[in-house]
Amino acid sequence: MRIVLQRVKKASVTIEDKVVAQIGQGLLILLGATSNDSSKESRYLADKCLNLRVFEDKQGKMNLSALDIGADFLVVSQFTLYADVDKGRRPSFTSALEPNLAEKLYLKFIGILKESGLKVEQGIFGAKMEVELTNWGPVTLILDGK
Numbered sequence: 001m002r003i004v005l006q007r008v009k010k011a012s013v014t015i016e017d018k019v020v021a022q023i024g025q026g027l028l029i030l031l032g033a034t035s036n037d038s039s040k041e042s043r044y045l046a047d048k049c050l051n052l053r054v055f056e057d058k059q060g061k062m063n064l065s066a067l068d069i070g071a072d073f074l075v076v077s078q079f080t081l082y083a084d085v086d087k088g089r090r091p092s093f094t095s096a097l098e099p100n101l102a103e104k105l106y107l108k109f110i111g112i113l114k115e116s117g118l119k120v121e122q123g124i125f126g127a128k129m130e131v132e133l134t135n136w137g138p139v140t141l142i143l144d145g146k
Contacts, residue, residue: 001034001105002145005143007137008023010025012074013123013129015123020129026066032082032102033096033105034096046112050113051067067116074123082095102125
């Protein structure tokens with residue numbers, strides 16, 4: 001699994017002019033899965049996102065986690081994170097996990113985040129979404145499963 005994590009002041013997902021998810025201060029997570037991923041990667045990355053110290057303490061150092069500050073989460077599926085652009089000019093998505101299996105891992109990941117008791121919103125798997133965010137920092141990190 002691969003994640004692009006962005007620390008945000010706010011973020012939302014709109015589908016067909018309707019806001020389907022929105023959060024305040026927290027983390028926007030774009031999540032993609034590949035063929036050798038399992039629920040093990042879902043658990044590892046969810047734990048990493050919950051505990052990653054990307055929020056500033058009173059001294060301005062990134063020492064606080066989402067759990068420490070009660071951050072919100074917005075999770076959006078994004079198979080294009082596994083695009084291969086090495087050949088030609090059109091991306092190939094053959095490394096992305098088949099949609100039915102990818103959706104199961106996406107929902108597993110979200111379920112693990114929800115176990116924390118924090119607010120967790122999500123996009124609609126497979127939908128064409130408009131994602132709007134106010135990146136805070138900016139802080140953007142890329143995480144890969146083990």
